[in-house]
Amino acid sequence: MGNKLSRIALNDEGFIFDPETGNSYTVNRTGLFILRLLKEGKSEKEIVKSLTETFNVDEREAERDLIDFVEQLRLYGLLEGKNV
Amino acid sequence: MKEAYEKPVILKLKTGMMNKFGSSPAYIRKVRKEIDGIPVEKLVEKFGSPLFVFSEKKLRQKFREVKNAFTLRYPNVEFSWSYKTNYLDAICAVLHQEGETAEVVSEFEYEKARRLGVPGNQIIYNGPYKPYDSLVTAVKEGARINIDHFEEIADLEKVADELGVKPRVGIRLNMDTGIHPQWSRFGFNLESGQALDAVKRIASGGKLELVGLHCHIGTFILDPHAYEVEVKKMVDFAYTVEDQFGFKIEYLDIGGGFPSKNRLKGIYLPPEVAVPSVDEFAERVCSALLSSLRPGDYPKLILESGRAIVDEAGYLITTVHAAKRLPSGLKAYVLDAGVNILFTAFWYKFNIEIDREVYGTSEPCVLYGPLCMNIDVVDDLTYLPPLPRGTRLILSPVGAYNVTQWMQFIRYRPAVVLIGENGEVDLIREAEDLTDIVRREKLPERLKLEW
Ligand SMILES: Cc1ncc(COP(=O)(O)O)c(C=O)c1O
Numbered sequence A: 001m002g003n004k005l006s007r008i009a010l011n012d013e014g015f016i017f018d019p020e021t022g023n024s025y026t027v028n029r030t031g032l033f034i035l036r037l038l039k040e041g042k043s044e045k046e047i048v049k050s051l052t053e054t055f056n057v058d059e060r061e062a063e064r065d066l067i068d069f070v071e072q073l074r075l076y077g078l079l080e081g082k083n084v
Numbered sequence B: 001m002k003e004a005y006e007k008p009v010i011l012k013l014k015t016g017m018m019n020k021f022g023s024s025p026a027y028i029r030k031v032r033k034e035i036d037g038i039p040v041e042k043l044v045e046k047f048g049s050p051l052f053v054f055s056e057k058k059l060r061q062k063f064r065e066v067k068n069a070f071t072l073r074y075p076n077v078e079f080s081w082s083y084k085t086n087y088l089d090a091i092c093a094v095l096h097q098e099g100e101t102a103e104v105v106s107e108f109e110y111e112k113a114r115r116l117g118v119p120g121n122q123i124i125y126n127g128p129y130k131p132y133d134s135l136v137t138a139v140k141e142g143a144r145i146n147i148d149h150f151e152e153i154a155d156l157e158k159v160a161d162e163l164g165v166k167p168r169v170g171i172r173l174n175m176d177t178g179i180h181p182q183w184s185r186f187g188f189n190l191e192s193g194q195a196l197d198a199v200k201r202i203a204s205g206g207k208l209e210l211v212g213l214h215c216h217i218g219t220f221i222l223d224p225h226a227y228e229v230e231v232k233k234m235v236d237f238a239y240t241v242e243d244q245f246g247f248k249i250e251y252l253d254i255g256g257g258f259p260s261k262n263r264l265k266g267i268y269l270p271p272e273v274a275v276p277s278v279d280e281f282a283e284r285v286c287s288a289l290l291s292s293l294r295p296g297d298y299p300k301l302i303l304e305s306g307r308a309i310v311d312e313a314g315y316l317i318t319t320v321h322a323a324k325r326l327p328s329g330l331k332a333y334v335l336d337a338g339v340n341i342l343f344t345a346f347w348y349k350f351n352i353e354i355d356r357e358v359y360g361t362s363e364p365c366v367l368y369g370p371l372c373m374n375i376d377v378v379d380d381l382t383y384l385p386p387l388p389r390g391t392r393l394i395l396s397p398v399g400a401y402n403v404t405q406w407m408q409f410i411r412y413r414p415a416v417v418l419i420g421e422n423g424e425v426d427l428i429r430e431a432e433d434l435t436d437i438v439r440r441e442k443l444p445e446r447l448k449l450e451w
Helices: A003-007 A029-039 A044-054 A059-075 B040-047 B056-071 B089-097 B107-115 B132-140 B150-163 B194-205 B225-245 B278-292 B307-313 B434-438
Strands: A015-017 A024-027 B010-013 B051-055 B077-082 B101-104 B123-125 B144-147 B168-174 B209-215 B251-253 B300-303 B314-325 B331-335 B351-354 B363-368 B377-384 B392-396 B415-419 B425-429
Touching: A003 A029, A024 A029, A029 A044, A029 A059, A044 A059, A059 B010, A059 B314, B040 B051, B040 B314, B040 B392, B040 B415, B040 B425, B051 B056, B056 B077, B056 B089, B056 B278, B056 B300, B056 B307, B056 B415, B077 B089, B089 B101, B089 B107, B089 B425, B101 B107, B107 B123, B107 B132, B123 B132, B132 B144, B132 B150, B144 B150, B144 B209, B150 B194, B168 B194, B168 B225, B194 B209, B194 B225, B209 B225, B225 B251, B225 B278, B278 B300, B307 B314, B351 B377
Parallel strands: B051 B415, B077 B101, B077 B300, B101 B123, B123 B144, B144 B168, B168 B209, B209 B251, B251 B300, B331 B363
Antiparallel strands: A015 A024, A024 B010, B051 B314, B314 B331, B314 B392, B351 B392, B363 B377, B415 B425
16 A cells, blocks of 8 residues: 555544645545555455445445545545555 | 445545535535425336426416516506427416417417417417418417518518408517617617618508517516616607507517526526516516506506526426546536436526435536537536435426427437326326437438348
């Protein structure tokens, strides 16, 4: 997992701060859940599995949403290259 | 037990936004599960998506509101339904039941009104192109014809000779009322003296009886003052005509143009604030009339209001077919309805409601239609929570001009239903299929394929 993510500050309320750019963000509960797993270096497969185990969501939707979320992170410069 | 799921969302915070976050667009959404008590899902199950839904209750209510605003202020008022705004039989029938006559602008609309049972003398025939045969029919059937140009005067004189009658006609005027752009292409210009020339021409021909004046200053007019100017100029001109030529002007038809509670693009105030009430328009029109008419003279005031009456009675149910992320970072949805059936999306920003509770913060997004065309954009920027595939959106108001200007392009046109005042749901136009489109086509024998 890229070291970019490891530098990012993240609190329980879903507030994110990127010390490199000074930008702040907010994520919802699911977003926070995914970010934590990404920070731990979990793979896409593992994250989808955790999502379906924790939340009331099927694998296809979770997979789809994860791709979309990761794309957003990348657009905000919070992920670099091909982390996932 | 598993926790409720919410699609993951990340939003960039702007400086200063955090404190106000509770009231940011991120948490605003509107949910509508039914239309006039009928569940959205039930409607779609039975009639498919997309689906136009009209509320008879709202239509009648709105008409009565507009009508009362005028009849309470002036003793001689006629409402004439502008067919081009919505000429579905069922919609016209409701308004004719309410007492509206028919205002048509082509032989097609004329025929449609006649077929529905409207007598010729209850039809007002406007428009810049009235084919000769249609003028013959209209004169025979006693329709009120408002003349658009000098050629039409000549055409009508010919009809008069042919039928051996003296048709009673009106002329259409255009004028400066302070509204831009000025609609100067229809009728005769007042300020330049062209309108007076038209009257002279009619008088010298001696074959037509001038009995009315017509004008339509534009559409979605937000300034009630413009109507005051229009009415005063029409009354002045009417008396000039009466005094100089001996005609009696029996009606002043001031056209349509009152706005609906819709949001014109580029106007950021909500329609509740930006759009004046119909009472304000009525007050301007009627007090201008009463203050400029001669004592005891009450010519008929005709209104051809279209969108103000029907727009808010119409909804479109559409379904989210796909979601994608654009390279700009913007979220995009592909809907099953686009500009093919929502012509007014080019000018108006619709009210968007969601058919269910959707959790998660809203994010900026764009709504695309189903056409493989770059122009097919239903809304270029709105805020919606993450919508799962299959979510229905209810767009409104869409009752004016969409079900007439829609086109059969790329996709079939969908069904239209009317919800009655007692909750009846009637199909008033079936969804199209291939037979509707190929019915008029002919394939030359030599091109028949043998595959
Ligand atoms: C002659 C005439 N009358 C009435 C109307 C109805 O206008 P609105 O829907 O703005 O009330 C129109 C619309 O273009 C029109 O051209």
